[in-house]
Amino acid sequence: GGDLWLRKPAPVAVLLEQMRRALMQSPKTPEKERKDASLFDASLGERQPLSILLVEDNLVNQKVAAMTLRRLGYRPELAANGAEAVSALQRKEYDLVLMDLHMPEMDGFEAAHRIRRLPLGRQPLIYAMTAAVTEADVARMREAGMDGVIPKPVRIERLVAALEEAFRQKERLRSP
Structure with a gap:
């Protein structure tokens, strides 16, 4: 039931690209960006x-x-x-x-x-x-x-x- 999946073992480049895509799919609100930045x-x-x-x-x-x-x-x-x-x-x-x-x-x-x-x-x-x-x-x-x-x-x-x-x-x- 997931949106993305990979066959194992996945090459690092493929894994990183899929992670980038997953992160791009959920845009952050300005409030969420400020909260995340304040943690660091x-x-x-x-x-x-x-x-x-x-x-x-x-x-x-x-x-x-x-x-x-x-x-x-x-x-x-x-x-x-x-x-x-x-x-x-x-x-x-x-x-x-x-x-x-x-x-x-x-x-x-x-x-x-x-x-x-x-x-x-x-x-x-x-x-x-x-x-x-x-x-x-x-x-x-x-x-x-x-x-x-x-x-x-x-x-x-x-x-x-x-x-x-x-x-x-x-x-x-x-x-x-």
């Missing part, structure tokens, strides 16, 4: 600076998430799987890790568990970014040491709330 406060990264590691194996999801963070004034560093994330945290301190759960090599659950066991000066907040969030997944996230979840598709309000929480934690840890 490009100065947030200047007012609340954070070091962010984005861990995502899907290239399209990685680009969308990175673009969203850039529109908010952040410059995330990227990792394609959990193993890369653990290595990155051994080299550099991050305030926030946004982690997909289902990735090759090392999934987000195992990566979070290993990050929590690293002898870091300061542990980052770790938020799962995933489409499938079951009660069992949430329990596994907590067991692995994750601080929260941002369901996909990502709602900007939820992402901003996670960014603000990470900044508050950073400031609390700085205060004597």
Whole structure:
């Protein structure tokens, strides 16, 4: 019953063209455009600076998430799987890790568990970014040491709330 459909696997160019067409079919009202634009406060990264590691194996999801963070004034560093994330945290301190759960090599659950066991000066907040969030997944996230979840598709309000929480934690840890 949909207006558009694609055969899988769809080439990225075809997927992007279909997405463009779908977006063109629902014109925005001036009020909707103002509301959408107000959600993307490009100065947030200047007012609340954070070091962010984005861990995502899907290239399209990685680009969308990175673009969203850039529109908010952040410059995330990227990792394609959990193993890369653990290595990155051994080299550099991050305030926030946004982690997909289902990735090759090392999934987000195992990566979070290993990050929590690293002898870091300061542990980052770790938020799962995933489409499938079951009660069992949430329990596994907590067991692995994750601080929260941002369901996909990502709602900007939820992402901003996670960014603000990470900044508050950073400031609390700085205060004597």
